[in-house]
Amino acid sequence: MSEAFVTPGEATLSAGQYDDMVRSAHSQTEAFWLQQSRRLTWQTPPSQASRSDFLNDVRIDWYADGFLNASENCLDRHVATHPDKTALIWEGQDDGQREVLSYRVLHARVCRLANVLRRLGVKKGDCVAIHLPMVAEGIIAMLACARIGAIHVVLFGGFSAEGLAERLTDSAAVVVLTADVARRGDKRIPSKTTMDDAITRCGAASRVRHVLVVPVTGVSVPMQAGRDLRYEDEVAREAEECPAERMNAQDPLFLLYTSGSTGRPKGLVHSTGGYLTWAAFTHAVVFDHKADDIFWCTADTSWITGHTYVVYGPLANGGTIVVYEGLPSWPEPGRWWDVIDRNGVTVFYTSPTVVRAAMREDDTVVRSRSLKSLRILGTVGEPISPEAWHWFHDEVGKGRCAVVDTWWQTETGGVMITAAAGCVVPRPGAASRPLPGVEAVLLDAQGTEITGAGEGLLCMARSWPGQAMSIWQDHDRFRQTYFTTCPGYYFTGDGARREEDGYYWITGRVDDVVNVSGHRIGTAEIEDAVATDHEVVESAAVGIPHDLKGQGLVVFVVPREQGVFDPEAVNRAIAAGVGRYAVPEKIYVVRDLPKTRSGKIVRRLLRKIAAHDLEGLGDLSTLADPEIVDELIATVKAQE
Numbered sequence: 001m002s003e004a005f006v007t008p009g010e011a012t013l014s015a016g017q018y019d020d021m022v023r024s025a026h027s028q029t030e031a032f033w034l035q036q037s038r039r040l041t042w043q044t045p046p047s048q049a050s051r052s053d054f055l056n057d058v059r060i061d062w063y064a065d066g067f068l069n070a071s072e073n074c075l076d077r078h079v080a081t082h083p084d085k086t087a088l089i090w091e092g093q094d095d096g097q098r099e100v101l102s103y104r105v106l107h108a109r110v111c112r113l114a115n116v117l118r119r120l121g122v123k124k125g126d127c128v129a130i131h132l133p134m135v136a137e138g139i140i141a142m143l144a145c146a147r148i149g150a151i152h153v154v155l156f157g158g159f160s161a162e163g164l165a166e167r168l169t170d171s172a173a174v175v176v177l178t179a180d181v182a183r184r185g186d187k188r189i190p191s192k193t194t195m196d197d198a199i200t201r202c203g204a205a206s207r208v209r210h211v212l213v214v215p216v217t218g219v220s221v222p223m224q225a226g227r228d229l230r231y232e233d234e235v236a237r238e239a240e241e242c243p244a245e246r247m248n249a250q251d252p253l254f255l256l257y258t259s260g261s262t263g264r265p266k267g268l269v270h271s272t273g274g275y276l277t278w279a280a281f282t283h284a285v286v287f288d289h290k291a292d293d294i295f296w297c298t299a300d301t302s303w304i305t306g307h308t309y310v311v312y313g314p315l316a317n318g319g320t321i322v323v324y325e326g327l328p329s330w331p332e333p334g335r336w337w338d339v340i341d342r343n344g345v346t347v348f349y350t351s352p353t354v355v356r357a358a359m360r361e362d363d364t365v366v367r368s369r370s371l372k373s374l375r376i377l378g379t380v381g382e383p384i385s386p387e388a389w390h391w392f393h394d395e396v397g398k399g400r401c402a403v404v405d406t407w408w409q410t411e412t413g414g415v416m417i418t419a420a421a422g423c424v425v426p427r428p429g430a431a432s433r434p435l436p437g438v439e440a441v442l443l444d445a446q447g448t449e450i451t452g453a454g455e456g457l458l459c460m461a462r463s464w465p466g467q468a469m470s471i472w473q474d475h476d477r478f479r480q481t482y483f484t485t486c487p488g489y490y491f492t493g494d495g496a497r498r499e500e501d502g503y504y505w506i507t508g509r510v511d512d513v514v515n516v517s518g519h520r521i522g523t524a525e526i527e528d529a530v531a532t533d534h535e536v537v538e539s540a541a542v543g544i545p546h547d548l549k550g551q552g553l554v555v556f557v558v559p560r561e562q563g564v565f566d567p568e569a570v571n572r573a574i575a576a577g578v579g580r581y582a583v584p585e586k587i588y589v590v591r592d593l594p595k596t597r598s599g600k601i602v603r604r605l606l607r608k609i610a611a612h613d614l615e616g617l618g619d620l621s622t623l624a625d626p627e628i629v630d631e632l633i634a635t636v637k638a639q640e
């Protein structure tokens with residue numbers, strides 16, 4: 001351990017110190033980020049921060065001559081200083097299922113699994129897929145991969161076999177970890193058999209040599225001899241020590257698939273050194289991390305929020321995390337409030353969807369809980385309305401907690417814009433201010449920077465350590481997706497408004513991405529799935545405002561034969577091609593879609609019609625068939 005690191009959370013930043021950080025990150029960028037990298041323990045500390053370049057081929061380059069191991073940063077260095085501190089508290093959804101793992105024990109479990117993976121032939125740079133619900137083994141698996149330099153690819157339990165197959169093939173994963181059967185309230189999710197189906201669908205493209213099955217529910221599942229292995233048998237054979245691989249800062253730590261406006265999901269590649277620095281820095285600064293915090297981020301580990309704020313941020317900072325397997329209000333309303341009270345949670349980080357759902361419950365549900373351990377509340381994934389913000393602040397925070405709305409993306413690795421707790425005065429409904437070193441800008445349609453107050457495309461003028469390095473196996477797609485709309489800038493896909501004093505309000509995606517309860521869904525993916533039904537000529541998926549989910553998905557479909565077409569077929573196609581979570585609110589069977597004379601679907605019109613927003617439909621005379629608009633309005637009205 002060659003260099004002392006700044007003990008995170010040692011002192012709470014004052015607003016003044018925070019402003020100093022913003023200034024020095026802006027004017028002494030290299031030195032600032034080198035200093036922040038010292039939050040980590042490096043095998044070889046980097047001598048340079050960034051050589052990134054948003055032009056030409058695009059290069060995201062952080063700490064390039066540094067070497068480190070992420071699992072050593074999340075485990076070994078804390079085992080050395082406080083081995084008995086609780087690293088992870090796990091609670092299952094059924095009463096009494098609880099497990100507390102100290103840093104020493106978590107380290108031992110990670111090492112055992114890392115040894116299993118090595119024995120199974122997993123090499124540095126290989127991909128390992130993790131398809132597990134919220135059990136400790138999911139986190140152990142991520143850290144075990146990091147330990148041996150394998151790239152983890154965490155896959156959502158709600159993906160269909162087809163969705164899993166696509167990601168297994170693209171990543172060329174060599175080992176998969178899955179559950180026997182996962183629980184979700186009353187529902188049972190057949191993880192193992194869905195994974196079997198997915199591997200079969202990969203056919204000759206599959207590189208999966210072994211499937212490790214974690215006994216989550218403990219039921220028996222079909223096992224393929226030679227390929228499938230029981231997790232508990234395998235880890236029992238291994239030692240509790242495993243030497244950590246020496247990783248370059250620019251070696252990938254993980255891939256995470258996310259949806260865009262076009263094409264198939266893309267595997268964003270996050271680096272080891274830059275990403276982990278960003279995870280540690282943002283976790284410490286945004287949530288004012290203190291050594292005795294009990295940090296509960298409710299996100300599933302299959303989303304970036306789970307990567308950064310369930311696992312890497314808090315554990316890099318030596319914190320204590322809570323992992324809860326179950327739903328907010330199952331088996332009874334207020335379940336999550338009980339998890340907070342039982343474990344003394346101090347920082348609670350969740351989504352606006354969860355807040356909106358809780359608001360609809362009887363006030364006695366939240367008022368009958370103490371919640372006195374809470375200090376900081378956070379939300380992420382979608383805008384939070386001022387009304388929901390105030391409810392969260394007043395009813396959950398009892399008026400004494402900081403509330404941080406955090407804006408960021410899979411691509412950004414960690415929080416970018418927020419009112420960091422204790423440092424920036426929040427404005428309910430606003431994402432608020434860019435973190436130190438985040439050079440947010442607004443551009444107009446011509447690509448010119450807007451100064452002062454205004455509204456435009458939200459872009460970043462400079463790289464930051466957490467920025468994804470590439471799209472797996474497709475750097476050109478990375479360049480085209482994020483760096484061509486506004487040359488010289490990273491384009492987020494979001495629009496935003498800025499106030500005179502620099503506060504940002506996110507106005508939402510400006511592309512064809514729909515955000516349903518924080519799930520990012522590409523409309524192209526939905527349309528591709530619908531197109532697998534041969535009775536369909538074409539379809540268009542759009543987002544509409546939704547009270548509970550933020551946005552809802554609506555699909556307009558043009559069948560080969562009107563009258564005999566069964567809209568249920570659309571749901572089946574989406575459930576099979578993408579997953580049940582993407583099944584739309586409404587399906588409208590229509591004769592045609594509104595198109596320009598050159599054949600381009602006018603989505604803006606569909607969005608307005610689906611949302612019953614019929615004011616200002618604009619000039620319809622440019623449509624190939626203007627009469628279709630009235631037909632569409634009538635179809636939507638008939639199904640109201």
Ligand code: WT7
Pocket residue numbers: 258303304305379380381382383384405406407408409410411431492493494506508509515518519520
């Ligand atoms: C998109 C990114 C960041 C982890 C979870 C989602 C939207 C995210 C906010 C917020 C308004 C938000 C944006 C962004 N978004 N946070 N606080 N306020 N919008 O990650 O799946 O990559 O989605 O979510 O539209 O682009 P993601």
